[in-house]
Amino acid sequence: MSTAEIKSRLMEQLEDRFVTWAKGRPDIRAAIVIGSRARRERPADAWSDLDIVFFTTNPEHYLSKIHWLKTFGNPLLTFVKDTPAGGQRERRVLFDGGLDVDFTIVSNSEAKSLLRFLRLRKRFPQLLQLIPKRTSRKIMREITDFAGIIRRGMRVLVDKDGVAIHLPLLNDNSFSSLAAKPSQAEFLAVLNEFFYLAVLMTKKLRRGELWTASRMNNCSMKHLLLQMLEWHALASNRWDYDTWHGGRFVEDWADPRAVDALSNAFAHYDKEDIRNSLSATLDTFGWLAIETADHLGFLYPASTDERVRGLLDQYLFEGTETPSDGGV
Missing domain, CATH: 1.20.120.330 (Nucleotidyltransferases  domain 2)
Incomplete structure (x- = not known):
């Protein structure tokens, strides 16, 4: 078995352990995979990490504690930083064997609010005009960033409240991350x-x-x-x-x-x-x-x-x- 095949299998096993753990945790309401291990174009290779986004009622616990990581493997190092897009926080982890996993930890109430917003906006396209411009621009920027990631591919791992399954609503063209022509x-x-x-x-x-x-x-x-x-x-x-x-x-x-x-x-x-x-x-x-x-x-x-x-x-x-x- 090649190194790439071994790493792929180890990542699959780690993902399976995460799913089992998440299903047994009442505070974990949903989880999805994004990035190379979810997309068809330029899929994962031997060097790819695993990007998991999970929605929880207690995000601060997973951002401030590290003992829960041992459920999935032996963590060599871990740290918390802002996500590159979407305005969230993530815990980055390097496990034994060089397995690197990014856990983006999202408040479940925020996820539900996003879903309500998406449903309302689908019915009332002019909704953002009722919100102050600065606020609406911030909302659209963060949603558009996240939409760009989701559009490239996602896999649902856990969805206890039917929130994750509706995230494809972000594929609406109005959330397109198409670059603007410069003036x-x-x-x-x-x-x-x-x-x-x-x-x-x-x-x-x-x-x-x-x-x-x-x-x-x-x-x-x-x-x-x-x-x-x-x-x-x-x-x-x-x-x-x-x-x-x-x-x-x-x-x-x-x-x-x-x-x-x-x-x-x-x-x-x-x-x-x-x-x-x-x-x-x-x-x-x-x-x-x-x-x-x-x-x-x-x-x-x-x-x-x-x-x-x-x-x-x-x-x-x-x-x-x-x-x-x-x-x-």
Whole structure:
């Protein structure tokens, strides 16, 4: 039996233990599997974790205690953090054998409220107009995030009150997580922030602050590069083109030219390498932005691009020192 087959079987056994446990716990009202172990497109492989969402009348107990985890296996480590989407909290666990499980712990009253909202909204589509705009936007953002996950696939493990079975109501098109086209102002804001960070990072590099320069180059600027990769893919294909989230599967959906260029865009903790990766990142971001602007009918700020690159050349290649006053 291969390693992948062994891990798959161990995950199935862990899931079975969870179901048996949840059915015997009065406070656990429903549980579903989301993520790769529930979806058909890009299903689980040997490296996939298990994502379980369960609805309980006592969420704080499972967020603050860890003894219940021993029912499913031997936990090597565990911690609690906010979920990437949906506005909930999750307990992440690494069990023996490298089995990693994310338990998203949701208040059952919230789950029931969501179901009531979905049913009411189906009957009264204008319901959100009766709620203050700030509140309605927050509600829609969290529901839309969760809907995007559910839409990719879910499996019901436990459903004592008939709540989980109705979650497919989230597949309503009004909860679509389709990316919004940027306005000219939003597009320029990303460009301006990227160019600003490029100059600031270069000053840090010249001052010898490699940690800060490396972090800005490999993290902050790459976050903006990812945004441009997504916009470019959407603008070049169609606006419902699937760019997943957080850079997942970027190798498959992004322009192949950009994917090839990424091999030079991330730097080691080395001054020369950071400088080279900055150059590669600027070049890749630049042509992506130019082509995206052309697709969207935006004006590209060529003069700003030219002036920023001139500053960078001055700082990096002409030996001009930046002030060493220890400022930001």
